[in-house]
Structures are given as C-alpha cells and as structure tokens.
Amino acid sequence: MTVRGTWDIAEAEVFEAPAPPKAEGFAARFLPYLAFIIAALAVWWPLTFVFEPFLPSPWEVVTAFVDAFVSGDIFSHIAISLRRVAIAWVVSTLLGVAIGIWMGRSRLTEAFLSPWVMVGLALPGPVIILFSVLLIGVQESSRLVALVVAVTPFVVNIVHQGVRATDPGLEEMAKVYRWSRPTWMRELLLPQIAGPIFAANRFAFAFSWKIVLIVEALTTSEGIGGQLGFFFKLLRPDKVVAWTLVFTVIMTLVDQYVFRKTEGRIFAWRVTTSD
Amino acid sequence: MTGLADTATETGLESRRVERVSPYVLPAVGVAMLLALWFVVHPLTRFLPSPQEVWAEGLDLIAEPATYQNILRSLQRLLIGLSAGYVLAFLVALAGRGSNWWRRFFTIPVYVTITTPSLAFALFCLTVFGLTDVSVYVSVAAVIFPFVVVSLHEGFESLDSRLDDMSKVYRLSRRERLRHVSIPEMAPFLFAALRNAYALGWKIVVVTEVFSAQQVGIGAEYNRAYDFFALETLVVWVVFFLIVVFGVEFAVFRPWERRVFRWRDARSGT
Numbered sequence: 255m256t257v258r259g260t261w262d263i264a265e266a267e268v269f270e271a272p273a274p275p276k277a278e279g280f281a282a283r284f285l286p287y288l289a290f291i292i293a294a295l296a297v298w299w300p301l302t303f304v305f306e307p308f309l310p311s312p313w314e315v316v317t318a319f320v321d322a323f324v325s326g327d328i329f330s331h332i333a334i335s336l337r338r339v340a341i342a343w344v345v346s347t348l349l350g351v352a353i354g355i356w357m358g359r360s361r362l363t364e365a366f367l368s369p370w371v372m373v374g375l376a377l378p379g380p381v382i383i384l385f386s387v388l389l390i391g392v393q394e395s396s397r398l399v400a401l402v403v404a405v406t407p408f409v410v411n412i413v414h415q416g417v418r419a420t421d422p423g424l425e426e427m428a429k430v431y432r433w434s435r436p437t438w439m440r441e442l443l444l445p446q447i448a449g450p451i452f453a454a455n456r457f458a459f460a461f462s463w464k465i466v467l468i469v470e471a472l473t474t475s476e477g478i479g480g481q482l483g484f485f486f487k488l489l490r491p492d493k494v495v496a497w498t499l500v501f502t503v504i505m506t507l508v509d510q511y512v513f514r515k516t517e518g519r520i521f522a523w524r525v526t527t528s529d
Numbered sequence: 530m531t532g533l534a535d536t537a538t539e540t541g542l543e544s545r546r547v548e549r550v551s552p553y554v555l556p557a558v559g560v561a562m563l564l565a566l567w568f569v570v571h572p573l574t575r576f577l578p579s580p581q582e583v584w585a586e587g588l589d590l591i592a593e594p595a596t597y598q599n600i601l602r603s604l605q606r607l608l609i610g611l612s613a614g615y616v617l618a619f620l621v622a623l624a625g626r627g628s629n630w631w632r633r634f635f636t637i638p639v640y641v642t643i644t645t646p647s648l649a650f651a652l653f654c655l656t657v658f659g660l661t662d663v664s665v666y667v668s669v670a671a672v673i674f675p676f677v678v679v680s681l682h683e684g685f686e687s688l689d690s691r692l693d694d695m696s697k698v699y700r701l702s703r704r705e706r707l708r709h710v711s712i713p714e715m716a717p718f719l720f721a722a723l724r725n726a727y728a729l730g731w732k733i734v735v736v737t738e739v740f741s742a743q744q745v746g747i748g749a750e751y752n753r754a755y756d757f758f759a760l761e762t763l764v765v766w767v768v769f770f771l772i773v774v775f776g777v778e779f780a781v782f783r784p785w786e787r788r789v790f791r792w793r794d795a796r797s798g799t
Contacts, residue, residue, distance in 0.1 A: 286629075286630050287633060287634075287637060289634055290634050290636075291637065308656050309657045368559075370563070373771060376731070378731065378735035378736060379732065380748065381735065381751060388760045389574075464646040467646050467649070468646075468647075471648055482649065486652040486655070486656065486740070489656060491656040494656070495649070502645060502646070
C-alpha cells in the first residue's frame with residue numbers, strides 16, 4: 255500500500271511555482287494570497303452566525319491565541335508534548351532505520367516482516383493507543399510505546415525502499431576490493447541511503463508531533479493533545495483552534511529551520527549542479 | 530540470525546532459494562510465527578487474551594448483523610468524505626494548472642490543511658457540525674484535500690504538451706481529446722492520488738468516530754471495546770478493519786487499475 259507517499263509531501267513546500275517566465279510585479283505575486291485571506295474571512299464571518307455559538311469568529315480565535323501566550327498556560331503543556339515527541343522521534347528513527355536496513359539486505363527478513371509493516375502502515379492512530387493502554391495500562395510508557403509503534407513502520411518503509419534502490423555494481427566493487435564491514439558501511443551503504451534516512455527522520459518528526467495529539471487526547475489531559483481534548487469537551491472550539499495553531503507554528507518552525515540546516519551540512523559533499 | 534542472513538545474501542544463495550518459493554509463502558510464515566508466539570506467550574501475561582477467545586469472539590461478531598452495519602456505515606462515511614475532498618481537490622488542481630494566480634490563491638488553504646493535525650480537524654468539525662456524520666465527511670475531505678491537490682498538481686505538470694499539440698493537429702473534438710488523450714495520460718496520477726487518499730481517509734474516519742461518541746461505525750466499536758476492557762473484541766475489530774481496508778484495495782483498486790491500464794499491457798506484451 256502506498257501510504258508513505260501521502261505523508262512525505264507534508265514537509266515539501268507545497269506548490270512551489272516554477273520560475274516565472276518574466277518578472278512579475280510585487281502586486282501580481284502577493285495579490286492572490288491577499289485575495290484568499292479576504293475571501294476566507296468573507297465566508298467565515300457570516301458562517302459564525304449560522305453555526306452560533308459553535309463556530310468561533312475570527313476575533314474569538316485571535317483572542318484565544320493571544321490569551322494562550324499571555325497566560326503562559328500553553329508552555330508547560332508544550333514542554334510535556336515535546337518531551338514525548340522527542341522520545342518517539344528518536345526511538346522510532348533508530349529502530350526504523352535498523353529494521354529498514356535489515357529488511358533491505360535480507361530477503362528472508364523482508365518476507366517475514368513486510369506483512370507487519372503493511373499492517374502498521376494501515377492502522378489508525380487510535381487503535382494503536384487503545385491497544386497499548388489495554389496491554390500496558392494508563393501510564394506514560396503506554397503512550398510512548400503507542401507513538402513508537404505508530405511511527406516506526408513509516409520509517410522502516412522509507413529506509414527499506416532506499417536500501418533496495420542502492421547500486422548493486424558498487425556492492426560488487428566492494429566485494430572485489432574486500433572492504434571490511436565498517437568500511438563498507440561508512441563508504442558505501444550510508445552515503446547511498448543518507449537521503450532516505452534523512453527523509454525518514456524528518457518524516458518521523460512530522461508524524462510524531464501530529465500523532466502525539468491523538469495519543470494525548472485519548473489518554474490524558476496533560477500536553478497539547480490532552481488540552482485539545484479537554485477544550486473539546488468544554489465546547490471551546492476557539493481554544494482548540496488557537497492552541498493547535500500555536501503548536502503547529504512551533505513545530506513547523508522546528509521542521510523548517512533545524513532540518514534544512516542539518517540537511518545542507520550533511521549533503522554538502524554532493525555536486526549541487528545536478529538540479 | 531543476522532550473520533546467517535547476511536552471508537547468505539552475499540553468496541546469492543538465499544535470494545535464489547527465496548525466489549523459488551511463492552511470494553506469499555514467506556509472508557504467511559511470518560504471520561504464522563507471530564500467531565505461534567501469541568499462543569505461547571499469552572498465558573504468561575495478565576491481559577493478553579487467548580487466541581481461542583479471540584477466535585470465538587470473531588465468530589460471534591461475524592454472525593451478528595450489527596457488525597455489517599458498522600462496517601457499511603464507516604465505509605459510507607469514508608466514501609462521501611473521500612469523494613467530496615477528491616472532487617474539490619481536482620477542481621483546485623485544475624484551476625491552478627494554467628494560472629499562476631489561482632495557484633497562488635489556493636496555496637494558503639493547501640498549506641494550512643496539510644500542516645494541521647488530523648485531531649484538530651476532527652475535534653473542530655465535531656464541535657461545529659455536532660456529533661453527526663457531516664463532521665466525519667468534512668474532516669475526511671479536509672484532511673485528504675491537500676494531498677490530492679499536491680499529487681494531481683505534480684501530475685498535471687508532467688503532462689506531455691506534444692500530445693496536446695498532436696491532438697490539435699488531428700482536430701480531435703474536446704470530448705475525444707479528453708477521452709483518448711487527457712484522461713489516459715492523467716490516469717496514473719489520478720489513481721495514485723485516490724489510493725493514497727483512501728488509505729489516509731480511513732484513518733481520519735476512525736479518529737473522528739472515536740471522538741464523536743457515535744453509536745455506529747468501526748471507530749465506535751473500538752471505543753466500546755476499550756470501555757469494556759475487551760481486548761479480544763478490539764483485536765477482532767482490528768482484523769475486520771484490515772480485511773475491509775485491504776479488501777477494497779485488492780478487490781476494487783487493483784482490478785480497476787488493471788482494467789484502465791490494459792492498453793499498456795497490450796503494447797508492452799507483458
């Protein structure tokens with residue numbers, strides 16, 4: 255199943271328009287964005303009266319947004335969620351890369367594990383967390399296990415495909431020169447699968463911070479997801495939107511800046527004229 | 530195990546041996562081994578249900594008409610949400626095809642919907658539209674929308690303009706051009722986008738159902754099983770879910786795709 259493709263676009267810049275044939279003016283470039291914002295508000299505002307009091311008005315969302323920052327409640331919850339994201343991200347990346355390489359190198363492992371990877375890709379988040387809670391109990395470890403189980407199959411999938419796409423000619427060369435395993439690993443395998451590993455790593459982060467919300471909303475009131483679930487029960491959609499916005503903005507900034515910087519450094523050896 | 534498998538790969542022995550057996554045998558053995566492990570391990574734990582219990586529960590649920598209602602209701606929600614989101618995304622991608630202005634206009638909604646976590650969509654829709662099916666439709670449509678737009682957009686970009694020129698030279702009518710040139714050319718992208726959206730859509734249906742306190746639906750059944758600490762029921766519903774998800778994949782998408790692409794096989798002779 256090609257579930258993977260649905261997610262990795264998430265990190266790419268959506269819709270990067272190809273270089274314009276002729277220089278466009280400032281107005282031509284930014285007018286469409288402005289037009290959308292105005293159109294969106296023009297639709298949203300009247301609708302708030304139709305769905306009164308369940309659809310928050312733009313003003314209410316802005317107030318809740320400012321409020322979240324001013325009162326400072328949100329930061330402790332962000333810290334709690336971030337800790338979970340970090341653990342899930344690191345563990346599932348390490349685990350996923352190891353399993354992915356193993357599957358790519360051994361047909362036997364591949365055959366054994368591929369049905370489980372497929373199942374893992376297809377399972378919705380709530381199922382995994384409910385399972386984990388019923389097996390382990392309502393505690394922190396069950397949340398972390400659920401996160402790792404949810405994220406790892408995607409990492410495995412990306413890395414596995416990367417390993418399968420490596421050049422068999424180079425493999426033969428390594429055999430002819432009798433490279434030791436460490437040399438082979440460092441000089442041959444890793445440079446070839448650095449791209450997929452990086453993509454998988456970035457994906458693991460993006461997916462972790464999204465799935466953590468579901469895990470928290472189902473099991474706790476602490477963390478951003480827990481609070482979203484809490485606001486949902488209190489019928490406060492304005493707060494749901496505002497808190498989601500804060501968390502999403504922070505996570506997107508981390509994604510954009512941290513990953514792009516390290517990516518540039520890791521791939522500095524590449525000839526950049528290829529594209 | 531590791532060492533053995535690796536040396537075997539190096540000599541090429543293993544791959545030959547693996548290729549000789551059917552491609553389904555080893556995955557089946559993999560599944561069977563886990564089932565065997567379950568048999569052995571379950572008495573050692575407190576909560577793990579025995580395979581017999583799960584089997585009995587599965588048979589009970591298969592005999593019950595309510596089971597099929599749950600599955601059909603979820604499928605119906607998925608189909609409506611999926612179609613709405615897909616059609617909308619198609620129109621947006623089409624609008625952005627020839628015009629930079631429209632492409633930019635829709636950049637913001639695509640970016641916003643692609644970054645928003647699905648939980649936020651689910652909770653927001655459930656508040657605004659109430660605990661109804663409409664909430665499920667809207668959240669499914671909203672979540673799949675940006676992914677379909679992006680992949681269709683990429684598909685449109687890669688269309689061969691020479692084919693367009695050719696059909697103009699041969700003066701094909703608009704309808705003929707659509708039927709014999711544009712649609713066959715776009716079919717791979719349309720399919721890829723649909724299958725991805727389908728897989729993603731299922732997840733959103735379940736998320737929304739779990740939070741919506743619905744009475745009917747697969748997500749509702751997960752919730753009920755969880756409330757009763759009925760792990761065996763949960764296992765059975767996960768199996769049903771997987772059967773439905775992969776069943777549609779193998780019974781609908783694959784044959785459909787084969788039918789649509791049969792002209793390719795005829796040409797390449799495979």
